Amino acid sequence: xxxxxxxxxxxxxxxDEDTPRLVFxxxxxxxxxxxxxxxxxxxxxxxxxxxxxxFAVRCRWHAPHVVSGAPFRGTxxxxxxxxxxxxxxxxxxxxxxxxxxxxPALWDTLVEPLFDRQPIGRLMFWPTxxxxxxxxxxxxxxxxxxxxxxxxxxxxxxxxxxDRPAAAGITDLYFGRASGAGMPEVIEDLFRSPLGxxxxxxxxxxxxxxLSALVDALNTGGPLARLSFSNMGITPEHLRxxxxxxxxxxxxxxxxxxxxLGGDGIRVLAEQLPxxxxxxxxxxxxxxxxxxxxARSGRLMxxxxxxxxxxxxxxxxxxxxxxxxxxxxLRAINLHSCHxxxxxVRHVTQARWWHGLVEADLRNxxxxxxxxxHLLNAPVPPDLTALVLDRDGLGAESRTALxxxxxxxxxxxxGEVAG
Numbered sequence: 063x064x065x066x067x068x069x070x071x072x073x074x075x076x077x078d079e080d081t082p083r084l085v086f087x088x089x090x091x092x093x094x095x096x097x098x099x100x101x102x103x104x105x106x107x108x109x110x111x112x113x114x115x116x117f118a119v120r121c122r123w124h125a126p127h128v129v130s131g132a133p134f135r136g137t138x139x140x141x142x143x144x145x146x147x148x149x150x151x152x153x154x155x156x157x158x159x160x161x162x163x164x165x166p167a168l169w170d171t172l173v174e175p176l177f178d179r180q181p182i183g184r185l186m187f188w189p190t191x192x193x194x195x196x197x198x199x200x201x202x203x204x205x206x207x208x209x210x211x212x213x214x215x216x217x218x219x220x221x222x223x224x225d226r227p228a229a230a231g232i233t234d235l236y237f238g239r240a241s242g243a244g245m246p247e248v249i250e251d252l253f254r255s256p257l258g259x260x261x262x263x264x265x266x267x268x269x270x271x272x273l274s275a276l277v278d279a280l281n282t283g284g285p286l287a288r289l290s291f292s293n294m295g296i297t298p299e300h301l302r303x304x305x306x307x308x309x310x311x312x313x314x315x316x317x318x319x320x321x322x323l324g325g326d327g328i329r330v331l332a333e334q335l336p337x338x339x340x341x342x343x344x345x346x347x348x349x350x351x352x353x354x355x356x357a358r359s360g361r362l363m364x365x366x367x368x369x370x371x372x373x374x375x376x377x378x379x380x381x382x383x384x385x386x387x388x389x390x391x392l393r394a395i396n397l398h399s400c401h402x403x404x405x406x407v408r409h410v411t412q413a414r415w416w417h418g419l420v421e422a423d424l425r426n427x428x429x430x431x432x433x434x435x436h437l438l439n440a441p442v443p444p445d446l447t448a449l450v451l452d453r454d455g456l457g458a459e460s461r462t463a464l465x466x467x468x469x470x471x472x473x474x475x476x477g478e479v480a481g
Contacts, residue, residue: 069082072085073157077182087156105153108121108129146161146173147161154184157180157181158176177206189215208234213238215244217245220235224257226256234265246276249282264290280309285311289313289317290315292319293320298323298329314338324348332359342365345371367395375401392415394419394421395415398423417444421447422448456474
């Protein structure tokens with residue numbers, strides 16, 4: 063075995079440890095691979111950094127290769143055929159992390175050996191037979207699982223996995239299709255199992271059936287750190303019931319996307335949002351109304367990142383948000399596609415929380431020269447790392463003036479950027 067292979071084997075044997083990875087980076091630097099060595103070190107640092115802090119924001123907008131690993135895709139083992147593939151963001155902490163298992167029936171011959179070649183931790187599974195799930199659950203590789211996503215029904219795979227002590231390392235479960243009459247029972251059974259006692263994040267996508275029963279089932283479990291719903295049909299009443307139980311009592315990251323909350327839902331958040339929440343996403347939830355109560359809520363004091371993208375905000379709504387005393391810790395705000403206009407941008411730059419921002423995403427908000435002047439007249443927040451604007455919506459003269467004002471923090475984007 064070569065030195066390189068021995069170092070990689072040590073990383074795979076200790077996937078949660080950073081030291082073997084840093085040793086590998088030192089080896090690469092000594093062998094004229096400084097760029098990849100820097101990538102590994104940067105990804106390790108990125109994994110340790112909250113997404114609202116300057117280094118993470120800088121990576122997202124100024125060095126996206128650190129997030130995606132695109133220049134280093136060739137260092138990953140080649141996966142032939144359609145049965146197994148790397149995820150959209152295949153790297154974490156410098157090495158292969160995320161795979162898509164399209165044919166779990168080939169676990170023994172195709173998937174399991176990959177764990178000896180890369181420190182895989184995130185797996186997205188497509189359907190297979192219950193016997194295949196039992197074989198996967200019996201594998202010693204289950205101890206390496208950290209994030210597990212199910213493209214369709216999770217009923218059979220969770221039945222196989224939940225009682226396995228080896229699955230206790232799983233931190234997050236993602237349900238790509240969270241509908242079906244059996245989901246509430248699945249969640250209740252999960253919380254009665256060893257896996258349910260250790261998982262810290264649950265993420266639900268697409269499912270309108272038995273939603274009230276699902277919410278009740280969630281509150282049979284203990285506190286989670288991360289909870290997300292998208293296209294689930296969550297209503298204000300569902301939010302009230304979630305917040306009334308133990309499942310959200312310690313939640314730090316709450317993401318809601320394409321849910322029919324409206325003004326009543328925003329008011330429920332203002333009144334009952336756990337004060338532990340630091341990362342709140344309310345994407346396309348009809349947040350135009352209810353912001354007056356939301357902006358005055360004392361439950362937002364610990365909020366570091368707020369995503370209100372795809373909610374049309376009136377000038378009055380943006381003004382109410384800007385006057386809020388309730389966001390003293392805010393570091394990142396996403397107002398992408400909020401119809402801010404010139405007045406809305408002025409309110410943002412005059413906000414009580416503007417001075418503390420590291421990231422402000424203002425893409426897809428039409429600005430005239432007057433809106434650009436509001437930005438140019440604003441003080442530059444000392445930690446501002448990314449002020450994100452549309453390239454195509456601004457003339458060359460405006461972009462030059464904004465770059466002169468905000469320096470490298472001014473980011474001009476053509477099209478959409480994932481973040």
